Amino acid sequence: LQIEWGVKRVGIIDFDVHHGNGTQHLFEQDPAVFYYSIHQHPSFAYPGTGREFEEGNGDGLGFTKNSPILPGQGDEAYELSIKKDLLPEFEKFGPEVIIVSTGFDAHVDDKMSDVNLSTEGFSWIMKMIVNMAERYANGKLISVLEGGYSLKLLPELAKNHVEILLNGGENVY
DSSP states (O other): OHHHHOOOOEEEEEESSSOOHHHHHHHTTOTTEEEEEEEEOTTSSTTOOOOTTOOOOGGGTTSEEEEEEOTTOBHHHHHHHIIIIIHHHHHHHOOSEEEEEEEGGGBTTOTTOSOBBOHHHHHHHHHHHHHHHHHHSTTOEEEEEEEOSOTTTHHHHHHHHHHHHHHOOOOOO
8 A cells, every 4th residue: 555555654443352463563663554453352362462562663663552352341342442542543643544454253242252342333333433534534444354253143244344334434423
């Protein structure tokens, strides 16, 4: 994006049970990429990374924000973190494009996690991300689905995700 299309600032939002350690490591020294991850607390989930003090390195210091969620927490914790930790950072950073990595394994009914994000919580997050893309990035949004472990849940969650991408987000600020 930066080289091919001249994008100067990329915002990455990763919400999943697992911390996106590879993505963070790839960009942790790049001040042109702001990486935000909300995931189950690393003391309770693989790969054991993504603690709040991990904020980037070198020139990228301050361009990484990790918001670990404790087991048992759900929609309210995600909403609070996004409003408190992500929105002010994107307001300052001003991404020209947003990339979202969505892992449906954070769903309350997915047995691979101990966080309790509901179907409605997933929808709220995506509406918020679509709103952020409209507000900061002129609607430029790239979505990557990372999966989940419940074959029963995946079709509904993926359908809701795509519908929100296609129909836009209602203003949930």
